[in-house]
Amino acid sequence: MSENSRALPGHIAAALASAGGSADTAGQPWAGRNLAGESAYHNFEQDDGLASPAYTAAIASLRQGIGSEAAVVESLATARIFIPIVATAAQVESTAEGHYADKESDMSLVTLTGPDGRRALPVFTSTAALERWHSTARPVAAYAARAALSAVAEEASMLVVDPGADFTFVVRRPAVWALAQQRPWLPSYQDPRVAAVVEATAAPAVAVVAVRLDAGSGVAARDAAGATVPGGGVGPELRLTLSLQSGLTEAQVNALVGELQSRLSANELFAEAVDSLEIRLQSAAHQQDPS
Numbered sequence: 001m002s003e004n005s006r007a008l009p010g011h012i013a014a015a016l017a018s019a020g021g022s023a024d025t026a027g028q029p030w031a032g033r034n035l036a037g038e039s040a041y042h043n044f045e046q047d048d049g050l051a052s053p054a055y056t057a058a059i060a061s062l063r064q065g066i067g068s069e070a071a072v073v074e075s076l077a078t079a080r081i082f083i084p085i086v087a088t089a090a091q092v093e094s095t096a097e098g099h100y101a102d103k104e105s106d107m108s109l110v111t112l113t114g115p116d117g118r119r120a121l122p123v124f125t126s127t128a129a130l131e132r133w134h135s136t137a138r139p140v141a142a143y144a145a146r147a148a149l150s151a152v153a154e155e156a157s158m159l160v161v162d163p164g165a166d167f168t169f170v171v172r173r174p175a176v177w178a179l180a181q182q183r184p185w186l187p188s189y190q191d192p193r194v195a196a197v198v199e200a201t202a203a204p205a206v207a208v209v210a211v212r213l214d215a216g217s218g219v220a221a222r223d224a225a226g227a228t229v230p231g232g233g234v235g236p237e238l239r240l241t242l243s244l245q246s247g248l249t250e251a252q253v254n255a256l257v258g259e260l261q262s263r264l265s266a267n268e269l270f271a272e273a274v275d276s277l278e279i280r281l282q283s284a285a286h287q288q289d290p291s
Contacts, residue, residue, distance in 0.1 A: 044080060044141040051125035052079035059167060062231050063223065069187050069231040073175045076144040076161070077182065081123045082130050083147055084110045084137035110137065111156050112163070114234060120158040120170070121151040133164040148180035158234070167223040169232035172275040188238045188274040189215040197270045198240060201263050207256055209284045210243040216278050236278040246283050253281065 058075040061067025086108065112120045123144075124130035130139050142150070144159075148171075151159055159171040159179075171179070178185035188194045195213055202208045218235015220228050242260075244253065257279060264270050264277070 047080060047141055049127035049139075051129070052076075055079045055125055059169065062169075063167065063227075063229050065230060067231075068190075069175075069219070070185060070190065072169060072231065073171060073179065073185050076171070077179060079125070079144055080141055081125055081144055081147055081161070082127060082139035083121070083123055083142055083150060084130055084134055085140050086110055086134065086137050109150065109154055110134070111154055112160060114158070118158065119154065119156040120160045121147065121154060121156040122160045122163050123147050124162055129162045129165050133162075144179045145182050148176045151176055152180060165224075167229060167232070168221070170221070170234045172234075172237060174273050174275055177272070187215070187219075189213055189219070191273055193269055194238070194273050197267050198264065201267065201270075202242070202260060205256055205260065207245045207248060207252070208242055208260075209245060212241040212243075214239045214241065216276065218276070235276070237275040238277050239280060240277060241280045241282060243282050243284050257281070 052075065054075040055072070058067055058072045062069070062072055110122055112122055114120055122133070124133065124139070127139050130137060147159060151157075157173040157176065159176055161169040161171060174188065175185045198211055198213060202211045215230075216236035216239045218233045219237060220230055221233040222228055242257070244256070248256075261277075261279070264274075
């Protein structure tokens with residue numbers, strides 16, 4: 001599934017268009033509205049710079065194998081995070097001695113590029129975590145929804161939480177969009193809507209005996225000590241296992257899989273809910289074939 005070719009859903013585009021404007025997408029003025037419960041959306045004067053206790057607890061549970069990715073993202077929905085801003089040279093001049101010096105500089109967001117070429121926005125749960133990662137970056141406090149909108153505006157498909165820390169959690173594109181809309185999120189491998197789409201899409205193919213959805217091989221991550229954590233990874237998110245009739249030729253299998261992938265990619269719900277897909281094939285007798 002190609003991230004670069006996917007257009008933003010209308011509700012995400014609308015949220016981006018209204019971000020920073022004087023009114024929301026319905027035309028209602030922001031003035032006089034409380035956007036963050038007891039405090040103003042941008043008011044962090046009393047902030048201690050420490051990580052959100054809810055996020056810390058959710059990550060601890062995940063690392064212990066009793067939590068979930070959904071719980072981590074839910075904790076981020078109400079957490080304050082820090083976005084790193086760094087100075088970049090806008091104009092450079094040479095001195096009489098032949099050296100170069102910055103004449104003007106701009107402040108800009110930092111983005112990362114993953115192994116697959118996708119962009120990600122690094123965010124930090126505490127000022128200490130940001131300083132360890134980049135000692136000269138300026139920490140800008142924001143709620144996760146605002147950070148998610150910033151990521152979309154920068155054409156970044158992921159948030160990378162606390163890069164360089166003992167454990168780094170990656171928030172994938174579907175969860176980033178959910179944060180931006182301030183709505184609940186379920187990973188695709190737990191989403192019954194995704195399962196229903198896959199079952200309905202595969203049903204007409206008589207050669208498909210059964211389908212099964214599981215967490216993909218890239219959901220798990222590793223902490224700094226090398227221990228496996230069942231979430232926060234950046235690899236394939238959803239695994240689709242197809243049990244096929246015996247006796248199919250390689251050409252028949254390739255055609256079937258290609259048609260299934262094409263139909264799934266064309267489904268709006270599936271395309272928005274699934275970050276990345278891996279397909280495994282097995283015969284109806286449960287003998288594993290290389291995919």
